[in-house]
Each structure stands twice: as structure tokens, then as C-alpha cells.
Amino acid sequence: MKIIGRHIEIKELQRICHSDRPEFLAVYGRRRVGKTYLIKEFFGQQFDFYMTGTANSTMKIQLKNFYNRLLHYGAEGANVQMPKDWFDAFELLQQLLDSLDKKEKLVVFLDELPWFDTHKSNFIQALEYFWNSYASTKNIALIVCGSAASWMIHRLIRNRGGLHHRLTSKLKLEPFNLYECEAFFKAKEGAYVKYEIVQLYMALGGIPFYLDMVDTRQSAAQNIQSLCFNSNGRLSTEFEDLYYSLFKNADSHLAIIRALSTARKGLTRGELIKLSKLPNAGSTTRLLNELAESDFVKDYLPFGGKNQNRLFQLVDFFSLFYLNFMDGKKRLIKSDWILAVDDPSKRAWSGYAFEMLCLQHANQIKKALGIAGVQTLLSSWTGSYEKKGCQIDLIIDRRDDVINLCEIKFSNKMFTITKKYADELMNKVELFRSVSGTKKSIFMTFITPFGLIHNPYARTLVQNSLTLEDLFMD
Numbered sequence: 001m002k003i004i005g006r007h008i009e010i011k012e013l014q015r016i017c018h019s020d021r022p023e024f025l026a027v028y029g030r031r032r033v034g035k036t037y038l039i040k041e042f043f044g045q046q047f048d049f050y051m052t053g054t055a056n057s058t059m060k061i062q063l064k065n066f067y068n069r070l071l072h073y074g075a076e077g078a079n080v081q082m083p084k085d086w087f088d089a090f091e092l093l094q095q096l097l098d099s100l101d102k103k104e105k106l107v108v109f110l111d112e113l114p115w116f117d118t119h120k121s122n123f124i125q126a127l128e129y130f131w132n133s134y135a136s137t138k139n140i141a142l143i144v145c146g147s148a149a150s151w152m153i154h155r156l157i158r159n160r161g162g163l164h165h166r167l168t169s170k171l172k173l174e175p176f177n178l179y180e181c182e183a184f185f186k187a188k189e190g191a192y193v194k195y196e197i198v199q200l201y202m203a204l205g206g207i208p209f210y211l212d213m214v215d216t217r218q219s220a221a222q223n224i225q226s227l228c229f230n231s232n233g234r235l236s237t238e239f240e241d242l243y244y245s246l247f248k249n250a251d252s253h254l255a256i257i258r259a260l261s262t263a264r265k266g267l268t269r270g271e272l273i274k275l276s277k278l279p280n281a282g283s284t285t286r287l288l289n290e291l292a293e294s295d296f297v298k299d300y301l302p303f304g305g306k307n308q309n310r311l312f313q314l315v316d317f318f319s320l321f322y323l324n325f326m327d328g329k330k331r332l333i334k335s336d337w338i339l340a341v342d343d344p345s346k347r348a349w350s351g352y353a354f355e356m357l358c359l360q361h362a363n364q365i366k367k368a369l370g371i372a373g374v375q376t377l378l379s380s381w382t383g384s385y386e387k388k389g390c391q392i393d394l395i396i397d398r399r400d401d402v403i404n405l406c407e408i409k410f411s412n413k414m415f416t417i418t419k420k421y422a423d424e425l426m427n428k429v430e431l432f433r434s435v436s437g438t439k440k441s442i443f444m445t446f447i448t449p450f451g452l453i454h455n456p457y458a459r460t461l462v463q464n465s466l467t468l469e470d471l472f473m474d
Helices: 007-018 035-042 059-072 086-099 123-133 149-157 178-187 194-204 220-229 238-246 250-260 269-276 282-293 317-325 344-359 362-369 419-436 456-461
Strands: 023-028 049-052 106-111 140-146 169-172 297-300 311-314 376-385 388-398 402-408 441-447 464-466
Touching (some): 007 035, 007 140, 007 169, 023 035, 023 149, 035 106, 035 140, 049 059, 059 086, 086 123, 149 282, 178 194, 194 220, 194 317, 220 317, 238 250, 238 317, 250 282, 250 297, 250 317, 297 376, 344 388, 362 464, 388 419, 402 419, 419 441, 419 456
Parallel strands (some): 023 169, 049 106, 106 140, 441 464
Antiparallel strands (some): 376 388
């Protein structure tokens, strides 16, 4: 399969290949997002040296693997002996690269870099010395890759030692958006309509590794059933595998994820600490930062909120799906997923997951509204009306003196605004205007899979109605 999407990344890789100077590129992003695939496919697996780290291995094993890769790429002679440490290993790599008679740029790819950095290994120091004393003076592209985003950021990208400002480029790979997912399934000769793709996205997210498991001969519901709920489902153990492969003390990270999964709009730091039973200390801040850097959690200010009101929210689709339907006693059996069309828990999850999907496609929403170039602030809002809770899923506060109040509704057919719901919407708009004190124009905006039934309430109240067609834009 050809590379899907990744246009910015491909353009940068092309620049690196054709540059007349040494290049040091760091590629990072959450596990399973396709970092290794991108680099291997772009270079056609033609590297002058390629090595991948091994999870939970000792330095001795890593060095042995490194030595074997040197032999694979043609290192030979009396000087090629098993390295005693990483300084020896990079010295041998230097000798190998010097022996190659190439006019074009030499390409060295070190994959899963955080796994090389075992306790007291001095790996970073040796890598630093290799780059500063050798590679930075040669026509070399050194590409390093890692799924432990926190390690990549703090130990490499923001390094304050000898690698400070040594990177010439960095790329963070994001999950596919809906447009890219549609292209991905077309490349697999799938015939899914947009609604089917959305159902898969809400359960699996835009993670290429998960999407590649989808059997395009089966429906979205059948795939979710077989991947997640069958006894030998390929994603049945993925949740814990995912977190334990990324974080050394994953139990604390999981405590945060489980706490956040219970709150649709997110939790304040105080609420999160109380629910997760973690200490109110810098260690918890570090955990939150690591989860945010790995794209599992985001933090944001609700509309008009102050910093102490900042909310933390779970934004990983598969984690949310797992904790709703696959975890412990919640786990479905047999063909329950296919049959549970009208299950209340499934409806509640669908609404939340579709809202998350829309928030992650905010750029497409802005483009559909014709405000792609307008400066905006995105947030949500919660208030009360006649002792009833009142919330707005997405607020787009625009620099051109307009606020879009977005209602996000998941439905398998066109959505109908009833008289009762119309009254609630009018009260919600007036309450928001009163509490916020805004003088801006307020546009009611609906985002639904198939649009609105154009009855008098829709025509009177709604200024913008967006559908899946808008969310699937590039």
C-alpha cells in the first residue's frame, strides 16, 4: 500500500534527502501511528544502517543487536568486535559509514530510540558524541524515531546538554483524520460509506495500525466485534499493552485515564486527584504532561474560565471505547456489539465519541463555515437553567465578532428539532448570552451525520448545519 496522506512529512523528508548539509531528524508520536512505516516506505527500506531498539532489554542485549546489524550492513575486519558500551558501538558505526563509497547522502535510521536508553547506559551521551564529533561534519541524514513521546521531547528534542539545538528537524505524526481514513480504506479496496468509517473511527480512532486490521469484507460492527470482543480478537489486550509499553509506571497513568473516562467534559486537577487517588504533587503534573505529549489527554479552559478552572479530558478513542465496553465486568460477550443497537450505554458512548470526533476535526468545521482564516478560540461551556444542567458542546469564539454555538448530535438518520428541543435551544442561547455578557452575534450551528429535517424550528433557529461531508474534507 502506498503512503496515505502525510504530505507535510513527505515534503520534509524530500527536503532532507536533497539538502547539502547533515540532517538530524526526530520523528515522534503515539504508538501505532505509523512512524516506522512512513520512514521505511519513503526510503524503500534502503538504509545505510538501520537498527531498532528492543523493549525491556538490557544494554548488553541492545549492544549485541547493534553489533549484528553492523555485520549485516557489511562491517568487517579485525576492528569489528562486540562493543563494550555505546561509545564503542557508535565508533564502529562511524567506521562502517566511512567504508561506504557513496556520493549521495548516507541514511542512518535508529528506531524506537527510547528503548536504547537503559539505566546507566550513557546512550544519550554516546549519541551526542557521535553527532557532534562525526555525523554533523558528514553528508549524513540521521533519523531517530520513538513512540515514548515524553522521552523524545524531554531527553532529545528539549535536551539541555550536548544535543541542545542539534536537531535540524522534527516531525510529530498525528492520527489520520477522516479524509485520510477514507483514502486508506479505498486503497484497501473497501466500499465503506462515510457513516461506516465514522463508526470505526469512534471505536479505534485514526490509528493506522488498528485500521489496517479491519477486514473490508465485513461491516464496521462486525469488525469491532471480531477485533475487540471475540476471544482471540487482535485488540482484546491492546489497552494495557499500549500503556505499559510507553510508560514505566503505567499504573499511575492508567489511574488518570480511568478517572477521566468517567467525565465527558473533563475534570479539574482537584477533581482528577480526588478520583484517581494520586498525590497533589509535581509527580502527578509529570504524569499528565506525559499523557498529553502522547495524545491521550488534552487540557483546555472552558469558555470564560480562569486557569484554576482548566479541565483535563480523555481524547483517545480506543481508550474510551475499551473502558466503556471491554473493561472487566463491562466486557460484552458473543455478538452483543452487533445486537446492541438501542442499548443506552452504546447511545451515550456514541454521543460522546462523535463529539470527540468533531472536536478533533475543528479545522474541517472552520473550513466548512468559511472561517478557516479567521482567528478563533475553541472551548465548551456548562451552565444551568431552571435548576437543569445546560451545556454547549463546542464554542467557536471568532475574531470577526461572531460566536458559533455548536450542538453535536449523533444519529443514523436526519435529525429532527422538536418544539420541546427548540425551546431548550432558545433558553440555552439566552442563558449563554446573559452569563457570558457577550455582545457578539450568536450563530446556532448543528453538526450531525446526515443533517437536519428542515422544519420551521430548524429554519428559525439554526444558521449553519454541517454533516459528515464537511467533516471528511481534507
